[in-house]
Amino acid sequence: MSRPARRLVVERPGEFRLVTGERPEPGPGEARVAVHAAGICASDRELFDGTRPADYVRYPVVPGHEWSGTVEAVGAGVDPALLGRGTVAEGFRACQRCDRCRAGEQTLCTAGYAETGFTEPGAFADHLVVPARLLHPLAPEVDLTSAALLEPAAVVAAAVLRGAPRAAERIAVLGCGTLGLLAVQLLSAFSPVELLAVDPRSRPLTLAAGMGATAAVTPGQLDYEAAGFDLVVETAGAPGTAADACRLARRGGRVVLTGVPEPGARGLDPVLLVVNQLTVANVFGAPPAAWSYAVHAFNHGLLRPEKLISHQLPLESFGEAMRLVGSGDPGVGKVLLRP
CATH class of the missing domain: 3.40.50.720 (NAD(P)-binding Rossmann-like Domain)
Incomplete structure (x- = not known):
């Protein structure tokens, strides 16, 4: 039996709970990532407050679309060389089949909106499972904590x-x-x-x-x-x-x-x-080319997000993190949850 794992579930606007259960298992073409850090942005605050447009959220949901972590398990058909690699991943779950996806405009996918942390389980958890095709492995020497900001960087x-x-x-x-x-x-x-x-x-x-x-x-x-x-x-x-x-x-x-x-x-x-x-x-979101560009710049030191981080809190302090993000305090920069 797999070890218990935690996930932060927003049941509906303003209501959340920390749930403990078994670790999610990756299916074919998927990878399980141990979350290292997950950032909170204004979109997460909208999700929590209930002000995010209904077409762009699906309750109950595990939030967390800005994150970094380490690949710890892969499903069938996924390169085992990814195991142990630090990584980030694209959030949009584009269909890869429609005209817009085939033109390289995955953020305009006509199959409908689906995104990690809003309609799919996100990274306010010990682990998350994502399609392996969305992963962008990181250079071994980079800082995984600041890598959590690569989603906004993309x-x-x-x-x-x-x-x-x-x-x-x-x-x-x-x-x-x-x-x-x-x-x-x-x-x-x-x-x-x-x-x-x-x-x-x-x-x-x-x-x-x-x-x-x-x-x-x-x-x-x-x-x-x-x-x-x-x-x-x-x-x-x-x-x-x-x-x-x-x-x-x-x-x-x-x-x-x-x-x-x-x-x-x-x-x-x-x-x-x-x-x-x-x-x-x-722009709204980031296509794969932008992710590749951001990760390349980060891996080579052109992006240095660490100074943007003002707070790092444990997963169980989600409520405090939400208050910080919505406080208007000029001293609050990027707030991270650290499972």
């Missing part, structure tokens, strides 16, 4: 790939939460002549300045008339930041939106878009 990597930065450009990052600070790190590798970080909070601005930003300012310090950035990456999802990102771009510039605003956000000015001939793109 989203940022998708934005960077869409934005196609070039050396010597002027680049701005609007919003310096987890996504924004990871974006600063990736974008600094392209040697921009200017890399501006914008956030209303002092702690993120201090971190951004140490991660490659050449300037770090609050929104009130922005001079839109003198902005003229070649590329603007928006990560905040605040009511006005998508529109503000377009105002920061030069004529003919590029804007990539990654933040997901709440209903009622200020829309984009169509006159500004047309007259300035802006190219506006957006």
